[in-house]
Amino acid sequence: MNVHADPAERHEALRQQVREFACAEIAPRIAEMEATGGVDHEVPALIAKQGWIAVTVGAEHGGMNAGHLAKTLVIEELSRVSGAMGAMAQASMLGAAKIIHFGSGEQQRTWLPRVADGSCLPTIAVTEPGSGGHVLGMASTARRRGREYVLTGRKVYVGNSHIGDLHGVVVRTGRGSKGLSAFLVEADRPGFSLAPHRPSMGLHGFSFGEITLDQCRIPASNLIGEHGDGLAVAYSSSVLYGRPNLTAVALGIHQAIMDETVRFVQERERYGGPLADLPTIRQRVGAMQSRLMAARTVAYDAVHRLDQGLPCDPELMNAKYVNVEAVLDTARTAMEIHAAAGLQKDRPLERLVRDAFHIYAPAGTGDIQLHRLAEEALGTSRGQWSQRLLPAPVA
Incomplete structure (x- = not known):
């Protein structure tokens, strides 16, 4: 990634890099992962070697020092192809957080370079x-x-x-x-x-x-x-990494469901034309697109605030809540559009729907997010981790 490029250009270049990698290296392995249900060791090693696990690790330790929006883009694009591998990447990024924020100088010098070169996956x-x-x-x-x-x-x-x-x-x-x-x-x-x-x-x-x-x-x-x-290690890691990371996984799966549904309604014919020509289908696709756009805006805004060193715990909580609820709503709509075809394992939608439900509980269920947001509204919250552990703003 060209560090001298405009931030928007850097982010777009990173997105394209991850997308090309995911399509070339991950997509061909999905069928085997689904068939076996086991733990894949090869793809995580390939992802780690790209240096993306260290996207928020400082350059002095060999990391990308690219910030949380860049981290979101990496997880989102991996999850768009494979929710499993997006989850894998985010889990190790979460694992690195404790060393970044609480590790001693010796611990950081020992482990963060290994995270950066792909030789260590932390949890x-x-x-x-x-x-x-x-x-x-x-x-x-x-x-x-x-x-x-x-x-x-x-x-x-x-x-x-x-x-x-x-x-x-x-x-x-x-x-x-x-x-x-x-x-x-x-x-x-x-x-x-x-x-x-x-x-x-x-x-x-x-x-x-x-x-x-x-x-x-x-x-x-x-x-x-x-x-x-x-307690500080657990809570801060969950707020600053866990919630935005799971938000990004949900966002990637959401985009994949949208892609698959658009493809389906354009290819499947009924009443002498594609399903996409039917007004009822267009209404549902439009609702899906609206949810996706709103969810992405909420997600990107939250991590942008984090990159700018602004207090943003409520925004991170809300991003997780909105994105999970949105992807589950869109998953249901997509299944309604696909009807029986959505139940078949030869189509990606069946996998995407199952994957989406896995994002609900980690880093706090929807009920927990709403509870914390209520505390913020009522003025009873106990401070913000994004304020206590303010990162240096990312250029």
């Missing part, structure tokens, strides 16, 4: 079987033993669980909200293990599984930030 592991989205309810623990910590517990729904090299794990080290701490756990540590991959409804090829920590020993230097920073 973040917060959710537990017994607590779900209630972060303070987690039961996994870390105990200090001399120069080490010993970690014990289970984490579920870990994005890139089966391909991740470095897991950012938040566990309990004390009581209350200050009793959570975050640690870097290498995947080859003794005491670290993975549960067998369980195929899900959609996002075939992506892994979001379970990891177990059984007396897993790590150096004390693997602590991220300060003792007791675990």
